[in-house]
Amino acid sequence: MAAAILMNARLGALRGLNKGAFINYAAGLVLAIPIALAFGRGSIGSYAFEPGDLIALTGGAIGYFVVILNNHITPRIGIIFVTILLFIGQIGTGAIIDAVRTGDVSIGRTIGGLLIMIGLIYLVFAEKSGSDRDIT
């Protein structure tokens, strides 16, 4: 994922955000189609579409708007706050969705999520201070 983000950032800088996103999805589709044909033949054509499934189709579009949003806010509030706030939004919403789906709140996931969040905040501020001592 880290390598993908880096490559997408370079692509966006070269061709602009919208064209970069288009190339990104086109390249992905070029790979996804043969993969689906090779591994997913059994599941193709055996699907009965229901109107309620429309919401499940929105993931690709949401992904596009997340990229646009990130590129809009990052220059305005900085990558440090964007990283922290994005993760808080993700993990908080993820915990709520998990609780709704399973009807249970996992203590392990909550404590683990909080620790990851604390580690992330620590890391971004250590990065910001920029007065590191090398250990190598």
Added chain:
Amino acid sequence: MNKTFIKNSGLALSGGIMIALMVTVNGVLAARLGNWVALVIIHLIGLITAAAVLIFKKSLKDITGGVPVKYMMGGILGVFTILLNNMCVNNIGVSMTLGLALVGQIIASAAAEHLGLLGMVKKKITLRKAPAYLIMTAGAAIMIIWS
């Protein structure tokens, strides 16, 4: 703290909420259609959305503009990210999928910077940052062991 900062911070939080919703709906699609077909549909809809924006902005001309093939690797790697997210979210849930993905992403980024991979400026892993990696790894371990 000015109004612009508060507004953009709210947008960043919204971005995080959107990512969690995206992973969830992609997982629902994968559960309904299977991982492989869902993978194609997710990319197709992303491509249609991007094309619609380009048509709206009348900037369909010269989309690739001689971009080196290596910069298309982001889209290629993104296929595997979406595939793995879809495989995980229906088994271990949204918060664990996103939490573990973030830890993996940060460790991979740190390793790439430390070694100067992919043309990145070399940035050594330092003592100052070590506790952050340890805390995040502990969080990931607790998520895995205690779930």
